[in-house]
Amino acid sequence: MPVTAVTTDPDALTLTVIADFTAPKRRLWDAYLDPRQLERFWGPPEYPATFLRHDAHPGGLSQYYMTSPEGERFHGYWRWVSVDAPDSFEVRDGFAHDDGTPNTDLPEGRMVLDFAETALGSRVTITSHFGSLEEMEQILAMGQVEGMREAMGQIDAVLEDLASFAAGRGAELQLIGDTQARVSRVIRGTVEQVWRAHMDPELLRRWQLGPDGWSMPVCEVATEAGQRYRSGWENTADGQRFGFTGVAKEVSAPYRSVTTEAMWTPEDPDAANSPETLNEMTLTPVEGGTLLSLLITYPDAETREMILATGMVDGMEASYARLEGEVLAG
Structure with missing residues (x-):
């Protein structure tokens, strides 16, 4: 499995997930910025994601939904805060209603993704920041760690499939x-x-x-x-x-x-x-x-x-x- 470490820090109100890959850092970065690729691993295998919007620039917005085996859709969004390509980006992430508007009944968090080169390839460190201990416990109880492990377990196959997303292919x-x-x-x-x-x-x-x-x-x-x-x-x-x-x-x-x-x-x-x-x-x-x-x-x-x-x-x-x-x- 790509996920090599998971750390929760109740004092700092953070969840940190580290995953390692044999692909170059730029290849890993592009997988997160290309909605065609991100859809193949953002949701767990039984809850595939569909991105309707994916603006990878400060002030941009991403909107997506995950589809359950029964066909039910669960919507979410990212509000892009900063982008330092190809090293890091930060978003505010939360849940949404069917029309894409934020669902304020559930907490909005802050998520920072850091990309680094390693001796074998690349690493992504995802740090989720929560507004309170109650919000942190609520999200963890919803299965965030397990969902991230399953979702990120699909990234290797996406990174290997470079030909499907490289320049030179037609529309x-x-x-x-x-x-x-x-x-x-x-x-x-x-x-x-x-x-x-x-x-x-x-x-x-x-x-x-x-x-x-x-x-x-x-x-x-x-x-x-x-x-x-x-x-x-x-x-x-x-x-x-x-x-x-x-x-x-x-x-x-x-x-x-x-x-x-x-x-x-x-x-x-x-x-x-x-x-x-x-x-x-x-x-x-x-x-x-x-x-x-x-x-x-x-x-x-x-x-x-x-x-x-x-x-x-x-x-x-x-x-x-x-x-x-x-x-x-x-």
């Missing part, structure tokens, strides 16, 4: 629940470069084109919350046109943007004529580049199936490959 689709989908891609470039490529109209026109044979004559970007954007494409062979429009709900440069999205037609470019989605893009620095995670929430399962069936993910991969090869490479 990957993950279905979440009945109405959400997450598209993930490691892009060879810094967070700042990838962010600028999404916010600069001249750069967008060079790469966000989908399959070959399309141009982007309409490119109005929303760089602040409340602004409306419009994107329009034209097929250079037959003149076919389509586009998307929406409103920026959140813009937190250079890590996160949230927008609505619906289609428009050339005949009525100011009106949406398709079901609206909510698109949450998060950028996270990882080894080899920047992890782009796009969580899309559809109005219903049928709409999700219809839109994904258009080959959307293949078109996104063509654009991301162009971003790497023709924009960031230069």
